[in-house]
Amino acid sequence: NRRLINVPLIKGEERYTIDFEGIERAIVEENVTLFLLCNPHNPVGRVWTEDELKRLGDICIKHNVLIVSDEIHADFVWKGHTHKVFAALGESYAEHCIVCTAPSKTFNIAGLQVSNIFIPNDSLRRRFIKEIDRAGYSQLNTMGIVGCEGAYKVGAPWLDELKEYIQDNIQFTIDYIAKYMPKIHVYRPEGTYLMWLDCSQLPLSPKERDEWIVNDAKLWLNTGSMFGIDGEDFERINVACPRKILEEGLESWRRAYEAKGF
Template sequence: MSQFDQVINRKKTDSVKWDYTKRIFGVEDVLPMWVADMDFQAPEEVIDALHTRVDHGIFGYTMPGSKMEDAVTNWLKSRHSWEIDPKTITYSPGIVTAISMAIHAFTTSEDKIVVQPPVYYPFFEIAQKHKREVLYNQLLLNENFRYEIDFIDLEEKLSDERTKLFILCNPHNPSGRVWSKEELTKIGNLCIKHNVLIISDDIHSDLLLFGNQYTPIASIQKDIANQTITCIAPSKTFNLAGLQASILLIPNDSLKRRYNEVQQLFGVMGINTLGADAMQAAYEQGSNWLDELIQYLQENVLLIEEYLMNHLPQVKIMRPESTYLVWIDVRSLNKSDKELQELLLNKGKLALHIGSKFGENGEGFLRMNIACPKETLLDGLNRLKIALT
């Protein structure tokens, strides 16, 4: 029995996922498989590090030091063959916070920002809240049921003189697509050509499935790195989102200074003590746990594929190359997203993310979080079958 088979009751822990379905979906008695956190305990080494800090009993001002820098640089080198300069590291409570600050730092209300839907919806929602115009470079489905980039349209949008920022999602959320080095090189060179800054959200990069390889866009060539801010975190990898600890890698000194100025402007200049301890422990000691997790997630992907083939053959998934999020294609049912949500919540008693949340071209899709024990996953799949049949 795997450690990830343990079903842990998360109710009454103020879990957004488990305790707030009434507020978010309007119903309470549903199985939540929507928001991107896992139903697994963090690695034992992380929990031990937190106990050590708590037992010490003093929680004064702290600042990540050289040990943290070593942990981050060693992790990126060992897991992704990416050697970084520790001086490029900046800390942030979260990647959404980091992206919001980057928008404030590097664009004005006259500027435009390019995103690639269907994509993690805070990208365009935050840009809109900053009163920036959003340009949508829609991803295209190819004959192999994988997303591809429309590079002709992308260059057209990047060439707009008002376009100043491009937000990349690598690996891609919600589809789990890992962009190839060739695709990323093409993106990077286009952004250099048109002087557009790249914000690359790489939060799912550790969760590589089925032997897929991740390339950080900033690792490809120096001129791309100098025009890129890369966002990483242990939060998805080790289920630490509530501890609010993430990292920006900014090789360009002038960009880093400007970003740090905005951090100071808003008084958001670091990460909390427990978040720092958890991050360091995860990157120093979490590799074996992550290897076991990846194996378990792969098994869950195969389980859902087999279940759908046997029980819902009209429904298919886009096999994720990374992440624990599965993009489910239900377009064959010819239901509107509103109808799908009604069926899921009221008939199936299942809470999923509806595809249009990620952009108009996400209509007819559902996003399911499969980072849960197989018992929970089978429950969710049975509920999906009830909802859709």
């Protein structure tokens, strides 16, 4: 019986920011008790700074709001930015949060269904374990445990190479779209391997744009509307793939773009 209260991020030319006043207003007016934080943020690619996180945390602590911090993309943070674990901001923040991570995005083992949930607050952790036990889904599968342990023990060199490859793919995508599809604006991600593309300058409705991409460009992107009304003008691309596949996809989109005469 939860209700979702949406407070949109503030869209800037090159990055998004948090609407702190809007969040506090919504907490008070809607009697909010749980805040869902995504850091690094999917889909806009922001890596929230320590100051931003503390300001957000202070608002939630003031109004006794529990923070669930989804940090599943924490291993993908790019040059000039640093990921801050919410629970590591200080004791008061740790006592009011649940931190969620996983090896699934980093090491491509989502099929093993394993994740990590950190709850520093003893009372809250006991409540959580009780609910998990009641759900009957309290035990990890054997392959998930082994896969997680193996990834964290020996996966660092592979991950270092992967991050270099993905950063090159990000730059390639930014350069390609700027050169061949200039009416599409790319938000450079500070973190994650997901590209957030502003298509609002295209003379197409969200429905028309999606049909054009599927039928003409022969691509299946993540349409921004899946993230709510604030994402309707956007498309999302996953660039954590071989360069050849990325090039083929962008070239197909380019041909459809040129055929439309944009």
